[in-house]
Amino acid sequence: MSIIAPVNQPTQPVEPEEGPATAVIKSWKVPIILGVFTVLGFLLMVVFGRTGTSTMVLSTSSDLIQLPDVLLPTLPTGIVISILLAGITGFSAWMVQTRRKVPLWLISVFGVLLLIGFLTWASADERIPVPGLLFGSLSLAVPLIFGALGGVISERVGVVNVAIEGQLLAGAFTSAIVASITQQPLLGLLAAMVAGVLVSFVLAAFSIKYFVDQVIVGVVLNVLVTGLTGFLFSELLAPNAATLNQPPKFERINIPLLSEIPIIGPVFFRQTLIVYIMYIAVAAVYFGIFHTKWGLRLRAVGEHPQAADTVGINVTGTRFWNVSLAGAVAGLGGAYFTLGSVGAFGKEMTAGAGFIALAAVIFGRWDPIRATLAALLFGFASNLQNVLSIIGSPVPSEFMLMLPYLVTIFAVAGLVGQSRGPAASGKPYIKS
Amino acid sequence: MSAAQQPTPTTTPTPTASPEPAETSRWQNVFREITTGNAIISVLAVLLALLVGAVMIALTNPNVQESAGYFFSRPGDMLSAAWDAVSGAYSALFQGSVYNFRRPSFADGIRPFTETLTYATPLIAAGLGVALGFRVGLFNIGGRGQMLIAATLGGWVAFAVDLPAGIHMIAALVAGVLGGALWGGLVGLLKARTGAHEVITTIMLNYVAFYLVSFLLRDGFLKTPGSNNPKSPASKETAVFFDLLGPNYNLHFGFILVIGATVFTWWLLGRSNLGFKFRAVGENPNAARVAGISVQRMYVYAMLFSGGLVGLAGINQVLGTTTSGFGAGIDSGIGFDAITVALLGRSKPWGVFAAGVLFGAFKAGSFSMQAAEGVPIDIVLVVQSLIVLFIAAPPLVRAIFRLPAPGAPRRRPVPNVTQEVVAK
Numbered sequence: 039m040s041i042i043a044p045v046n047q048p049t050q051p052v053e054p055e056e057g058p059a060t061a062v063i064k065s066w067k068v069p070i071i072l073g074v075f076t077v078l079g080f081l082l083m084v085v086f087g088r089t090g091t092s093t094m095v096l097s098t099s100s101d102l103i104q105l106p107d108v109l110l111p112t113l114p115t116g117i118v119i120s121i122l123l124a125g126i127t128g129f130s131a132w133m134v135q136t137r138r139k140v141p142l143w144l145i146s147v148f149g150v151l152l153l154i155g156f157l158t159w160a161s162a163d164e165r166i167p168v169p170g171l172l173f174g175s176l177s178l179a180v181p182l183i184f185g186a187l188g189g190v191i192s193e194r195v196g197v198v199n200v201a202i203e204g205q206l207l208a209g210a211f212t213s214a215i216v217a218s219i220t221q222q223p224l225l226g227l228l229a230a231m232v233a234g235v236l237v238s239f240v241l242a243a244f245s246i247k248y249f250v251d252q253v254i255v256g257v258v259l260n261v262l263v264t265g266l267t268g269f270l271f272s273e274l275l276a277p278n279a280a281t282l283n284q285p286p287k288f289e290r291i292n293i294p295l296l297s298e299i300p301i302i303g304p305v306f307f308r309q310t311l312i313v314y315i316m317y318i319a320v321a322a323v324y325f326g327i328f329h330t331k332w333g334l335r336l337r338a339v340g341e342h343p344q345a346a347d348t349v350g351i352n353v354t355g356t357r358f359w360n361v362s363l364a365g366a367v368a369g370l371g372g373a374y375f376t377l378g379s380v381g382a383f384g385k386e387m388t389a390g391a392g393f394i395a396l397a398a399v400i401f402g403r404w405d406p407i408r409a410t411l412a413a414l415l416f417g418f419a420s421n422l423q424n425v426l427s428i429i430g431s432p433v434p435s436e437f438m439l440m441l442p443y444l445v446t447i448f449a450v451a452g453l454v455g456q457s458r459g460p461a462a463s464g465k466p467y468i469k470s
Numbered sequence: 471m472s473a474a475q476q477p478t479p480t481t482t483p484t485p486t487a488s489p490e491p492a493e494t495s496r497w498q499n500v501f502r503e504i505t506t507g508n509a510i511i512s513v514l515a516v517l518l519a520l521l522v523g524a525v526m527i528a529l530t531n532p533n534v535q536e537s538a539g540y541f542f543s544r545p546g547d548m549l550s551a552a553w554d555a556v557s558g559a560y561s562a563l564f565q566g567s568v569y570n571f572r573r574p575s576f577a578d579g580i581r582p583f584t585e586t587l588t589y590a591t592p593l594i595a596a597g598l599g600v601a602l603g604f605r606v607g608l609f610n611i612g613g614r615g616q617m618l619i620a621a622t623l624g625g626w627v628a629f630a631v632d633l634p635a636g637i638h639m640i641a642a643l644v645a646g647v648l649g650g651a652l653w654g655g656l657v658g659l660l661k662a663r664t665g666a667h668e669v670i671t672t673i674m675l676n677y678v679a680f681y682l683v684s685f686l687l688r689d690g691f692l693k694t695p696g697s698n699n700p701k702s703p704a705s706k707e708t709a710v711f712f713d714l715l716g717p718n719y720n721l722h723f724g725f726i727l728v729i730g731a732t733v734f735t736w737w738l739l740g741r742s743n744l745g746f747k748f749r750a751v752g753e754n755p756n757a758a759r760v761a762g763i764s765v766q767r768m769y770v771y772a773m774l775f776s777g778g779l780v781g782l783a784g785i786n787q788v789l790g791t792t793t794s795g796f797g798a799g800i801d802s803g804i805g806f807d808a809i810t811v812a813l814l815g816r817s818k819p820w821g822v823f824a825a826g827v828l829f830g831a832f833k834a835g836s837f838s839m840q841a842a843e844g845v846p847i848d849i850v851l852v853v854q855s856l857i858v859l860f861i862a863a864p865p866l867v868r869a870i871f872r873l874p875a876p877g878a879p880r881r882r883p884v885p886n887v888t889q890e891v892v893a894k
Contacts (some may be wrong), residue, residue: 073792244859244863263853264848265851269526273846274530446674447670451660
């Protein structure tokens, strides 16, 4: 907070989500962070630059429209990108100097350029399958997005949802069993939603009825679900794997026409049903929260329950049912593990995805679209490492694996800064 | 959140009028105090959780399932099968964690209890760290990373440096605690300087620490020369914690250190100037700021202490439990278990100590339960989490056992809002 120095004259209206700031703040954080990354990029791409040619493969073999491979000479590309990065840094510094807000798109462009530069550098004399890279990123991001949406709904209504991990795991477990028994992936999907709702019921009952600290319930629920699924897995699923743990996976569905668009088509429109449900869910949650009566009430309860109660909204009921809805959404994400990607339940198979989703919620500032983007970023970063380990990157693989988390820390510290949740999130409402 | 207040009156007011104190006898008063007190809730919570665990053990037992097929012709079969399964599992749990009656001498029989204390040692240390964070309104999920960094620095001192016995141990200990404190303090610094939410940064730093240690083990200064195994060299004898009860028991000096850490945390939070500021920030950062406390600085200090205590758990692993060299899984989930321990201990030092011993008992007993009865270890997670849930909701336990609500009925229920709420 020490950096904040209010300026009298706002030169640009500030979005309401920006928190308490009412004036544009002359903060050098963004240029400094960009500068650091520019120097790092320059060192990597030019000083320690590699010679050769990087090949970006833009089309898959099954595409209708074949794009030619893009050949980038590694070192010159690095030099050009370094210059562009330096230019953007300088421009942002100029904008701060003249008390303008550095727009998010400029930072995004910076990020994309840096990424292209890095990919070019890493893939000297190698081929990078761009559609494969993006496709895998989306796949890894799907459960994170569902989890983050569940988190956004729950926290917007005023209940901190640390139990995303538990909801994902419960969804994965139940969908595996139900889909294996019925041989119907759709029923498995439904069962995953029910399982997520059940976890949410406990969260809601303890935090709303018994006023137990929501973080406590969330953390404990994660342990409880881990224990329950682990116990039942060892006792039931492992001995009867053939009948109980062989769910049919969803088939990929190619959407006609859309799936033939170069690059975008193979990535977004040759996916399974769960992914299409995810697109709808993101749009629905966004529209619902910000443009419907339901969303207005939900946000009112999360921001100021007393005021909401005064105008006749049933705070307890709203919270209870929306937390349950959040559980259903997160449960869908769990089903993706068993019905979409892996194909069988494994002990603790979510492996902390719920916590990453929680980070995406906060990173996305409790906004469904931004949380989705944050989840996509996490997915991309994890998959980047997979791709680079295949083509053989000159950096030790551990550092590649570390990169997404480091970038997140930098981003959260430098660009997002103090994030503010819904005002009443985490506080039980006691009607007086 | 002091112990005296803890019979948290979170109940809704019940219409049943409490009996006039003058009319009740002394014994009735005593009885009432026992049934409404905090201790009874804890005991009943443990019992309830064990009961749920028993149901799960019975339902998944193959003998029980088999005899359930002819339940209506011979119900006794199923009941005795269920009893066998449950009593077998729980007696194995007890004998693995407290006292083994099958051993002839007391010295052998008590060995499981020393195991319990050995398992409890890192849980208490890390639990204290998480609890300290909670009291300042910080949610430290970064136990894993802090433990790993502590193990890295302390472990390196333990196997690479030559020092006389005793001094070597202290040096390794200090290095480990410092490592944890720095990794934790980084989070505090980021929060203070930039407002980055500590939940994000701690989770991210967990992964960073994990991959950093993996790299160091594979190709860095933790690598064992001439080995492809990602495992560090063994700690030198001069640095290892000495055994408290001789070589037959695993209990080591770390337990004494943890008692010391508990006293220190108690003093820090309850008696020191800094602890007062910590709690003020935890209760209400805005009020603390108005009162002239630098909230930012308190965040940094609190995370330094929190990380240092978790670091103690990390160094305890290297110098006490796994002295033959460590891998990247040296934290073995303690950083996350510590959150539950801190919650069960209500973020109070001695509460954390007791919770740590209880969880240590579950951990020690679960292995013998799995070995003797084939009950998966995961059942312990279920029981542990249920205990925390039930203890956190006294009205639920009272409702189940039909206990009276404590004291005179209040007009307004007071919420059970703790520092953990603020930490989110």
